[in-house]
Amino acid sequence: MSEGSARPKADIPISRAAEPERPVAGNSELAQLMRAFDWAGTPLGEPKxxxxxxxxxVGIMLASRQPIWIGWGPELIYLYNDPYKSIIGGKHPWALGKPTSVVWREIWQDIGPMLSQAMGGDAGTYVEAQLLIMERNGYPEETYYTFSYSPIPADDGTVGGIFCANTDDTQRVIGERQLALLRELAATTGDARSWQQACERSARALATDPRDLPFALIYLIEPGGRSAILASAAGIDRDHPAVAPVLSLDQPGMWPLAAVHDDHKPRVVSQLASAFGAGLPSGAWQQGPDSAVVLPILASGETGRAGFLIAGLNPFRLFDDNYSGFMNLVAGQIAAAIANAEAYEQERRRAEALAEIDRAKTAFFSNVSHEFRTPLTLMLSPLEEVLAKPEGAVLPENKALVSVAHRNGVRLLKLVNSLLDFSRIESGRAQASFEAVDLSRLTADVASAFESTMERAGLRFRLDCPPLAEPVYVDRDMWEKIVLNLLSNAFKFTFEGEVAVEVRPGADGRSAEVTVRDTGTGIAPEQLPRLFERFHRVEGARGRSIEGSGIGLALVQELVRLHGGGISVDSEQGKGSRFTITLPFGTEHLPSASVHSNAQPLATAVRAQAYLQEAAAWLDGRRDAPDSLAASGPQDIGGPPTAHDGRHDLVLLADDN
Known part of the structure; x- marks a missing residue:
């Protein structure tokens, strides 16, 4: 094709602007309605x-997808587009061509001043989420709109009218408000500790939303009864005619409680004003509610209580599915709060009952320990006298029997003393006297009492207790019980290998660590969490004796805690166990009144006597020690000295524990 030849014309779409000019263009419903409208009877005159x-x-408005209306002239004659129909509601199409003051007479007091401001100058107005009580569907309705009034310049430069773009915020504002109430309900009732408290706090939360609930009453059905008692009220006085302290489910009344209770469905009650007069609380509105809803409060779980929520309804909203769903959520949350509070109350009562049982048990053990301790001590004394008699004064077979009786008596006294220690700790009567000690030396001295017993059992016994950089504050008596219990436990479950006691500074440099380690039978992993529980015994464990009270390790843990320390255990079946005690240096972790200067300690051998005699009885798997061990007499392990002439000093023992 030559350069000068004519080019074919492309198909160019013709816009509506290129069509023959029409005053109102477009094919929307409002455009067609405007073209058919008789504008001659309005101040605007014919569109041309x-x-x-x-x-x-108007062209911009009709082409927009945002709800827009235009008011033109001094009377602001009303024009609007298709999206605006959802806002104007039942006033469509009547509102077209009417003065704005006529279209929105019910909200003119709200929008009139703003329109006057926009018409009077060059500046427009803008508001967000403005509350407007509109009557667009035959009843006053709560609505929220964000909108701006922008002046439209006329051809002569003056303000000819108003251009208003709208955003409907009604659902957002109401939804946020209702969500805030549900959050407040959860936060306020979360720590309620009784059903009364749950109801009172629920009422306080409901009072924070007086728009959706001008007033509210919470009634709870009495257990096993057919009447409901008033538990709490929000937004209304308890002496109001609409409020009764007790409502019967069987007698007819204003509130259909029986029907709601039977089918668990809400009921709306209308014409409240005629029933109770015009004095019903209006909440946040100037007009009181004429309807209320009765909702079931369903018993939740085993601890819930059934009841009813009677709530006044927003006079400017229909009780539609959204409103009904919200009220059901409110009633459900109140039911959950009551159930949770009742569960807490039941748990508290259960805990108090258990605590009372525990106190009774502690008192029982304390009393029994006292009752047993004195006669046991008095029984052991003459047995020790017999064992201390010179050779030949007692027939060997009789002395062996006395030795058995003595060892078992000492063992029983050890158990009684342990029970008494527990009762003192639980009742807060454990009198500790903490003093600075060389923990390595004290631990080695206490542990060495087991050396001969370990050797007789064929076990290696290793003490690795180098001096620490600073002293540790302990109660000597309690510490010796701790070490002896752990060594007794290690000996009981170790048949070969070694038992070791180690003292080291802690990794943090602020504490000391004492470890008792053995190569014994070990502990199953599932048993470890309960190892320090009182009266817990490891089932199926192979030991030198099947006997045991199950309180030794529990007592150790309690005594360590009194020292402000901690105890842990690592164990593997078939390889042994390691118990590690951590004690802080210094005295900051101890009661100042219990820290004392050094006192004269009781001889370790005397305390160790019960543990050593029990361990001796385990040797070779027998309940009692061999005669060779028994024949040595208690004096070899700290018993009373032998009086070769058969005479002893008498000591009067008065046990006031």
């Missing part, structure tokens, strides 16, 4: 006579 500025504004 409209000023160009109005035609332009």
């Amino acid at each position: 006579t409209w000023p160009q500025s109005l035609k332009t504004a």
